[in-house]
Amino acid sequence: MSLLLKRRSRSETRPIESTEKAKPTEAEAEKPQDRKLEKHTHATRKPHASEQNLNKLGLMPSGLGMGRRKTSAELISEAKMFLGEGPGPAVPLLATGGARLVSTRRPITPRESGRVLYGKVALAGRPPSAFSMRYLQNEKPMTPRQLPALSGSGPATPMPTRNGALLCQSSTETLIELLKQHSGLKDCSDETVQHINGILQELYARVRKQERGCKRGFILGGLYGLVECSSPRVLLAVARVVLALRVTGSNLTGACKLIFKVARNEQHDGLFHEHDVLELLIDGLGHASPLDEPEACIYAYGCIRFLTASSAQDRDDALNRNWIGGDDKPPSEDNQPATLAVAKPAPVCPRKLTGQQTLVSRLARHGAVELMILHLQMLNEAGATKKLQGPPLHTLYQLSAAMRALADVSQxxxxxxxxxxxxxxxxxxxxxxxxxEVQANVVRTLSVLSEDTDCCETLHNYAARIGLLLGPSCAGGQCSERLLAVLSRLGYMLGNILAKHESARIQYFHNDVAMEYLLNVLEQLNERTSSSVSLLDAQIKLIRVVANMSVNPEVGAALGNVRSLGAVLLEILKKTSGALERKKTPEQQELLHATLGALHNLCFYQDKQPAVQPLAVGSLQSLIDDLSATLAKVLSSCPTSATKVELARVLGNLTRNERARRCFCGAGGLPLMVQQLTKQAAGQDYELRTCAIGVLVNLLGDGEQRGPFLQLRGAELLSLLLRGSLEQEDWFLANIVCQALWNLLIDGQCAANLCQSGSILDEVSDLLADYLDEDRLQSGDNDENDDDENPERDGDLEENDREAETEPDALWEDFALVATDLLERIQNNFDRQQLSQSQSQSQSQSQQSVPHADNDDDKDVFIEEM
Known part of the structure; x- marks a missing residue:
């Protein structure tokens, strides 16, 4: 009792915060945490095991002092810090109010084996990928053709040699005549290619100097015979001269086709780094209209798409910035709490990526993005008055694909x-x-852009408008593979937006039409009997929309009473868990986790709903009983640890509801949780152990569950868990175990039975008394400081070290508050038991012999957040 008096006297000297101030705002709560974290950062002592885990997250809690026992909400909100590894992946997954964000992979787009303009896409009236360019000379010249003036005296200019020594001295007419000598040439030697290329370079330089005075028709006629040449260098040189002439119409289209022909082969990409052909291409497009000259735009944007897009098959996986995958393997002892890891980007060829970035930079500097936006506006304005079809529609297809390729590199x-x-x-x-086909390409571009922070900032103002695109998608009632791809990407884009912007969640939910479309699509997809990868992927992405939307408290509370949403999620939970029992696939596993993520968020708000309001048909509130029983069934047959953790998280929120606790225990939930904890008592799955104890705290809040829990040897289990957590100095886990023991000992009959047996409570009392000894904690810290290999520290660090040595571990302080109250309750129960035995003749006196130290000590404790 001396230790209790010591702890209690110190508690009375600390300021006690009022209950009304127990839940500060998020901004206010971060300030004391930051001050405490900054204070501990300079300390060089080795932190305890549990503190190390929080330090890895960069979210070391500040502790609330010894003035009061921390609420369950504050305790379990800290549990969420353990659900990730490092500040990068973990922090975005957390949200206020016990809800968390759900991540997913980027939808995978099948790659074509080579660079093709359309691939397997069948668009009506599409231009051919193979073409003839024998009409370059067909455009009428801007000026009348004139014969070159001949000098009346003096010798004629000698013909230049093949080495090009006299090219600069030759007239333009002479250069054209030299080119005509190679008319119709297809295969040629390297020497011939070099000679022709030299002539074209000289011709290009003259055209650039005399843009207005050159004879365009005459020059184009000389270039006519080289368009069938097999040399890519010659074709690009011809295209440069044609574009330098500022041509339009069919000649501009022909030049774009020449460049496209070269860009189709990935081995020719290096040629585009040697000269300014891309800049000339953008200049040429600037004089073209996607409505009047669509074919030129089609091949030009196809060329840009080829040159800026990677051909690596795994590029989509390498850019999954919004996906955090679960790891079924047990974590190492050095990093027990972490079971989530970021999918590391696959290595991309540095040379290829550098080349892409160089080309993209050149295009950007020359105004390619602005030109693409201008053409996009022109197509949209035309489509607003008349449905796009034919070449303009194909231009939109290629333009959006080129923009997607730019987005991939720009990220x-x-x-x-x-x-x-x-x-x-x-x-x-x-x-x-x-x-x-066209809409899918546009939506693909938007889904890639939604991964970028700046683009997502712009898109969040259009969240509801994007949701309206879901409606007509399933209007026909049948979902083709292409339609499923559109739905998947719309869901992926909306999930990214709702994961980052609070205003977008509210905006989307309050748009009744968008919400109705979302529910209709979920219902139709759920009714399909097939389990194709495309269908599962679309369901994953759309359920993620619900999960990320429900992070907002107002939206999450209202979604609990939305028609058919609970029925859809419950049906997917049953179907997916049953399918995984037969055959485990990654897509089924991800769908199950996405569904559990949505249920986790929705269940958090359901205990706050008034019971008098009418419940919508198929809403989550109307299916609480079925959901509780289903979760118990799925947990009993679940083989993977990662899925068990997700189930325990849902149950941690759901069992705060009294009806849900009753139904869950009626379905055998209490023995199931004891079984899971018995398996994990000495296991390595820290996350599952922590979540399961949190569920147990809620279940023991009901008096009728305490007796069966004792029959299941639950008290021995809690004692074992407490010993293990204290031996590892895991003050956080020990804190939750003490909460469970507190709820158990509230029941007088249970406390009396445990006092009679004696051994369990004696062991718990000894453990608590031992680890509540501050001298023991400080001596351990001093021993660790003695092992420091770097004794040289400046004055500021030494002062911080002295402060750290005199200040107890923040997590230990939080544990000490709960443990002190629990130890006092155990002592009171022992005293009450002794008085009851010594004064058995006066039962009424024995009940009043030991007054309660605190009027709040007999209140049940529930986990507020899981």
Whole structure:
């Protein structure tokens, strides 16, 4: 009792915060944490095991002092810190109010084996990928053709040699005549290629100097015979001269086709780094209209797409910035709490990536992005008055694909301000409604842009408008593979937006039409009997929309009473868990985890709903009983540890509801949780152990569950868990175990039975008394400081060290508050038991012999957040 008096006297000297102030705002709560973290950062002592885990997260809690026992909400909110590894992946997954964000992979787009303009896409009236360019000379000349003036005297200019020594001295007419000597040439030697290339370079230089005075028709006629040459250098040189002439119409189209022909082969990419052909191409497109000269735009944007897009098959996986995958393997002892890891980017060829970035930088500097946005606006304006079809529609297809390729590279290092294109791409997706191939390409571009912070900042203002695109997608009732791809990417884009912006969650939920479309699509996908990868992927992405939307307290509370949403999630939970029992696939596993993530967030708010309001048919609130029983069934047959953790998280939120606790225990939930904890008592799955204890705290809040828990030898289990956590100096886990023991000992009959047996409570009392000894804690810290290999420290560090040595571990302080109250309750129970035996003749006196130290000590404790 001396230790209790010592701890209690110190508690009375600390300021006690009022209950009303127990829940500060998020901004206020961060300030004392930051001050405490800054204070501990300079200390060089080795932190305890549990403190090390929090330090890895960069989220070391401040502790609330010894003035009061921390609420369950504050305790379990700290548990969420253990659910990730490092500040990068873990922090974005956390949200206020016990809800958390759900991540997923980027939808995988099948790659074509080579560079093709359309691939397997079948668009009506599409231009051919193979073409003839024998009409370069067909454009009428701007000026009348004139014969070259001949000098009346003097010798004629000698013909230049093949080495090109006299090319600069030759007239333009002479250069054209030299080119005509190679008319119709296809295969040629390197020497011939070099000779022709020299002539074309000289001709290009003259055209650039005399843009207005050159004879365009005459020059184009000389270039006519070289368009069938097999040499890519010659073709690019011809295209440069043609573009330098500022041609339009069919000649501009021919030049774009020449460049496209070279760009189709990935081995020719290096040629585009040797000269300014890309800049000339952008200049040429600047004089073209996607409505009047669509074919030129098609091949030009196809060329840009080829040159800036990677051909690596795993590029989509390498850019999954929004995906955090679960790891079924047990974590190492050095990093017990972490079971989530970021999928590391696959290595990309540095040379290839550098080449792409160089080309993208050149395009950006020359205004390619601004030109693409301008063409996009022109197509949208035309589509607003008349449905796009034919070549303009194909231009939109290639333009959006080129913009997607730019976005892929820009997310590495480039800054192209592609966020300016986001509103126009959304309008393009609306304009192309009914043209699935084109709309799919536009939505693919938007989904990639949604991964970028700046683009997502722009897109979040259009969240509800993007949601409206879901409606017509399933209007026909049947979902093709292409339609599923559109739904998947719309869901991925919305999930990214709702994961980052609070206003977008509220905006989307309050748009009744968008919400109705989302529910309709979820229902239709759930009714399909097939389990194709495309269908599962679309379901994953759309359920993630619900999960990330429900992070907002207002939205999450209201979604609990939305028609059919609970029924859809419950049906997916049953179907997916049953399918995983038969055959485990990654897609089924991810769908199950996404569904559990959505249920986790929705269940958090359901105990706050008034019971008098009418419940919508198929809503989550109307299916609490079925959901509790289903979770118990799935948990009993679940083979993987990662899925068990997700189930325990859902149960941690759901069992705060009294009806849910009753139904869960009625389905055998209490023995199931004891079984899981018995397996994990000495296991390595820290996350599952922590979540399961949190569920147990809630279940023991009901008096009728305490007796069965004792029959299941639950008290011995809690004692074992407490010893293990204290021996590892895991003050956080010990804190939760003490909460469970507190709820158990509230029951007088249970306390009396445990006092009679004596051994369990004696062991718990000894453990608590031992680890509540501050001298023992400080001596351990001093021993660790003695082992420091770097004794040389400046004055500021030494002062911080002395402060750290005199100040107890913050997590230990939080544990000490709960443990002190628990130890006092155990002592009171022992005293009450002794008085009851010594004064058995006066039962009424024995009940009043030991007054309660605190009027709040007999209150149940529930886990507020899981």
């Amino acid at each position: 590495q290092q480039q800054r192209l301000q592609l966020q300016l294109a986001c509103p126009h791409l959304i309008r393009a997706a609306e304009v192309s409604m009914g043209e699935l």
